[in-house]
Amino acid sequence: MKLLVPLVLLGLAGCAAAPLKDGIYPLQPNQRVALSGTTTLTYDSFSDSRCPANARCIWAGRLSFQFVLDGPDGREEFSLGPDQLAAMPKSLHGARVALDPAGIPPIRTTNATRPGDVIPVTLKITSP
Numbered sequence: 589m590k591l592l593v594p595l596v597l598l599g600l601a602g603c604a605a606a607p608l609k610d611g612i613y614p615l616q617p618n619q620r621v622a623l624s625g626t627t628t629l630t631y632d633s634f635s636d637s638r639c640p641a642n643a644r645c646i647w648a649g650r651l652s653f654q655f656v657l658d659g660p661d662g663r664e665e666f667s668l669g670p671d672q673l674a675a676m677p678k679s680l681h682g683a684r685v686a687l688d689p690a691g692i693p694p695i696r697t698t699n700a701t702r703p704g705d706v707i708p709v710t711l712k713i714t715s716p
Contacts, residue, residue: 607715608683614710623713627659627679634707640696653687653709668709682716 608623615621615631622628632654639645652669661679668675674686688710 608680608713610713610715612688612710612712614708616708617706623657623680624659627657629685629711629713630656630658631709632656632665634709636693636696636707638695641694642697651692651707653707655685684714684716686712686714688712 620630638649668687
C-alpha cells in the first residue's frame with residue numbers, strides 16, 4: 589500500500605497540463621509556436637473578405653484569422669479578428685489568447701489581392 593500512493597501521485601502528475609509560456613508571439617501564416625512542452629499553436633490561415641475602401645458593397649465583409657492548438661487534450665481550432673480580439677480555448681485551461689489590434693491591416697483600397705499576400709499577426713498569451 590505504501591508503494592501504491594507514490595505511484596498514483598506520479599501517474600496523476602503525468603496527466604497535469606504542462607505550464608504555458610506566457611508571452612508575445614509574432615506569427616506568419618502556417619507558423620507554429622510551442623506554448624509548452626506538450627502544446628503547440630499554429631497560425632493556420634486568414635480570410636479577408638472586407639469591402640475595399642473605395643468600393644460599394646452589399647456586404648461589408650470580414651477579416652478572420654484561424655488558429656489550431658495541438659496538445660494532450662487533442663486538437664482545437666479557433667478564430668480571432670477585429671470583431672473578436674481574444675479567446676480562451678478549452679485546451680488551454682483558462683489561458684487567454686489575444687490578438688494585437690495594432691497589427692490588423694487597414695481595409696484594402698482595391699478589390700485586387702495579390703498572390704502571396706500575407707497578413708502576419710501578433711498574439712499575447714496569458715495564463716490564468
